[in-house]
Structures are given as C-alpha cells and as structure tokens.
Amino acid sequence: MHQIEPINNNGSIQLRFTYAGKRYSFNPIPGGQYNNKRDISTAKSIATQIQNDILAKNFDPSLNRYRITPKSLPQQSAPKSLLELWDCWVSSLNLSTATREHHYKTIRHQIAKANPDLVDTTWLTQAKLAASTHNQRLGYMKACFKWAMTKGIVSSNPYESIKTHKVKQKVVKPFTAREIKLIIQGFEELAPHYSAFVKFLLATGVRTSEAIGLRWSHLDFDRGLINIQESLSRDWEGNGYRRVRKETKTGSERQLKMNDGLRELLLSLPRKERDSLVFTTVKGKVIDDGNFRERYWVKVLTSVGVDYRKPYTTRHTMISHAIEQGTPVTGVAYLAGHRDTRMVLETYGHMINKPELPDIF
Known part of the structure; x- marks a missing residue:
C-alpha cells in the first residue's frame, strides 16, 4: 500500500488513504496545525499506526482508535x-x-x-x-x-x-408539456449534440451529475433497466472543474425502467465501450454542467421563448408530472432517488390529492 503521510489541508492536518476500496480522510488532531512540528510528528506516528494495523488486519474503520481528543492536546x-x-x-x-x-x-x-x-x-x-x-x-x-x-x-x-x-416557500415551477416540446425542438435545431442529454434529464429526472456519470455498463437493454448507482461530481479537492466518480447523493442505487421513448433514445446513440460515458461533449469529454448551462441551456431557452429556469428544473418536471399522472408518493420518491417520502411531501405536497371545488351551480 502507499505510504500514508500528513497533508496540508488549508493549514490543518489531514490523513488520506484507501483501504478495502473505501477512501478515508480525517484530521487526527483537532486543532492541530500543519506548520506545528509537534503536531506533524504526532500525525506521522498516527499514520504509522494505521499502516501497521492494516498490515496486521487490525484496522479500525471507525477511526476512533486513531483520533486524539482535544483534552489530550497541549494547552493552547x-x-x-x-x-x-x-x-x-x-x-x-x-x-x-x-x-x-x-x-x-x-x-x-x-x-x-x-x-x-x-x-x-x-x-x-x-x-x-x-x-x-x-x-x-x-x-x-x-x-x-x-x-x-x-x-x-x-x-x-x-x-x-x-x-x-x-x-x-419557493414555488416549484416545472416545465409544462408545451415548454418541454419547445425546449426539445430548440436543442434539436440549435445544439443537436446535447438533445439526447436534455431528453434524458427530462424523462428520468436524475440529478445532473448522475446523467453526466452514466456509463454504457449501467444500461441493461435486455431487462429494460437504467441503473443509477454513481455520479460524476465536482472534485473540490482540486480546482472545482475536475470531476470524480462517487456514489449517488443519498448513497443508494435505483433502477429506472425504460419506456419505449427512452429505449429508442438510448439505442439511437453511438455505442461505445462498457465503461465509456453515454453523454459527452462534442469533443467526447466529460460534460461540465456550468459550461453546458451558460453556452447551450440559456441560449436555447431564450431562443424558444421559455422563461429561464435552471437545468435542475428537469428534475422537478419529471417529479411533478409523475405526481399529476397518479404515481404513488413512495414510487415518486424511489424514482427521484430519495431515501423516504419526506422530501417529496415537503416540496410537492401541494400537488398531491389536490382537492376540487364543489359544484355550486
């Protein structure tokens, strides 16, 4: 395994390493400073202890064994x-x-x-x-x-x-059926390369990072399933533009059934290796959501006369349309990748079982 060394983390000390496929990152000395020789020496000792425990198969995944409590620190x-x-x-x-x-x-x-x-x-x-x-x-x-x-x-x-x-309370304003048609037509005319990407976002309601990170290996055409199990998110340890593959936001996996439209859409795309991305930039690179929004999304919505909303509104759109079409709240929560129905009820509760005015005349 690689040598574990203390890392300068904005002045504080960080130990980062991977064990059994899981990444660990923690500060072993609360309040410790990277420029403090005593703190660095202590951190190196802890790093050595972690490495020895890994080799002895005695590693503590909770990391509690390797943390120094503030009380044991020198008086500051x-x-x-x-x-x-x-x-x-x-x-x-x-x-x-x-x-x-x-x-x-x-x-x-x-x-x-x-x-x-x-x-x-x-x-x-x-x-x-x-x-x-x-x-x-x-x-x-x-x-x-x-x-x-x-x-x-x-x-x-x-x-x-x-x-x-x-x-x-923010009022969620999803795209109407008319606006959806205008947006799709706009992308097909003005930015055809991203047309399938936008259609996929509208049809599935997945998070943008989940769509960006979708691989061909996640598509099961025999069973008609789309496996949403990871995402490509911004790497904040770098400059914010590089992306790293992570699990979904809630850490859960879900399988979305392909309807005829989705199946036809995905089959129409050029097939690549299993680990290749389904959606990419024109040059075959990873899609940057900020760049996509500024260069294409704003341009298309302005051109077709649709009031601007963020690309994330595609997610609200799928959820609201599913509710209006009678999908149970538990089903909507699953499609959206929520652990439970709380978020759906808080955000879209006003749309569920919406009462009608009584007949007066």
Whole structure:
C-alpha cells in the first residue's frame, strides 16, 4: 500500500488513504496545525499506526482508535476572535473537503471580511442576507458556540436569542408539456449534440451529475433497466472543474425502467465501450454542467421563448408530472432517488390529492 503521510489541508492536518476500496480522510488532531512540528510528528506516528494495523488486519474503520481528543492536546491559547473560534470548531469536525468548501468556506469569508470580536453578532444580524441564508448561518453559529461552551472557551451563546427570519416557500415551477416540446425542438435545431442529454434529464429526472456519470455498463437493454448507482461530481479537492466518480447523493442505487421513448433514445446513440460515458461533449469529454448551462441551456431557452429556469428544473418536471399522472408518493420518491417520502411531501405536497371545488351551480 502507499505510504500514508500528513497533508496540508488549508493549514490543518489531514490523513488520506484507501483501504478495502473505501477512501478515508480525517484530521487526527483537532486543532492541530500543519506548520506545528509537534503536531506533524504526532500525525506521522498516527499514520504509522494505521499502516501497521492494516498490515496486521487490525484496522479500525471507525477511526476512533486513531483520533486524539482535544483534552489530550497541549494547552493552547483560547481564541480571541470569532474567526479563530470558527477555525477551531471547523477543524474539530473533520469535514470532507467537499463539505468544507461549500457553506463553511462561505461563512468563513463573511466572518473574515467583517472581522468581529468573539461575541459580536452584528456581522450576521445586520448583513443583507436572504432569510434562508440568515437562518442557515445562524444555525451554524449556534452549533459553533455550543461546542465552545463545552470546551470552556465561552460562558454563553450570544446567538441563542437571535430569531430566525421567515422564509417564503419557493414555488416549484416545472416545465409544462408545451415548454418541454419547445425546449426539445430548440436543442434539436440549435445544439443537436446535447438533445439526447436534455431528453434524458427530462424523462428520468436524475440529478445532473448522475446523467453526466452514466456509463454504457449501467444500461441493461435486455431487462429494460437504467441503473443509477454513481455520479460524476465536482472534485473540490482540486480546482472545482475536475470531476470524480462517487456514489449517488443519498448513497443508494435505483433502477429506472425504460419506456419505449427512452429505449429508442438510448439505442439511437453511438455505442461505445462498457465503461465509456453515454453523454459527452462534442469533443467526447466529460460534460461540465456550468459550461453546458451558460453556452447551450440559456441560449436555447431564450431562443424558444421559455422563461429561464435552471437545468435542475428537469428534475422537478419529471417529479411533478409523475405526481399529476397518479404515481404513488413512495414510487415518486424511489424514482427521484430519495431515501423516504419526506422530501417529496415537503416540496410537492401541494400537488398531491389536490382537492376540487364543489359544484355550486
């Protein structure tokens, strides 16, 4: 196996390795810093222990055996600013790179820009944020200070008394049957190479990354099934443009039955090797969803006179049309790749068993 070495992870320490086909990534020293010689020495010792346990077939997949609890760390000075506290808390969470590079990085940028004192909350309460964004960041700060209280860093949580903002429920506006026809016609005329890709998104409602990552080996024409079992998602450990193959968002697999239209569509495509991608760019490369949206999606919708909605609306479209056609909620949840019906009921509940007005006249 490859030598396990500490990696510089934005200043903190990360150990990354693969065992039994599973990738592991964690910070063995909460609060540890890559530029601290003592922390690096400790991390190297832990890496050696992991390698020895793997060779001895005594590896602990929970990683608990290899973590150092904050209490066993040398005494460090308490954070004096909110930014320092935030970094300490985030470091203790052992987040994946993808998770850290989203909400956590955005919030850190806002904190760094305002540079508030440890208990100053005005950077959040006086910021012009959407209600949902305010509530989300408030939730993170409450959790951060709850952790700080357990560590004795602060004596109270200044965010506990701050109220959430009322969020207006977003109205899902799927494409109508007329708009679907216009979009398909537009792609066939203006961007024919991506016509099959768009039709597939509309017909299946799969996540964009799942369609991008679909391989020919995932198609079973004998049984008429499409196996949705992995995706090609952005690699946030790189520059965000390279993609890595992952399991589906919920970690579950599902099989979608081909109807006649889907079968005909997929059979019309040039067949390639089993591990080759079904949908690619004109040059045979991996489709970049951002580039596709800017160069083709916007152009087509504008040309055919359809109000702009994100490509993800193809997913809403399949789900809403399935509900309108009487598909049970459990079936819709399965088609969408949800673990249960909660998300379907929360987002599309107003469409299910929609009552009719009584006959008055």
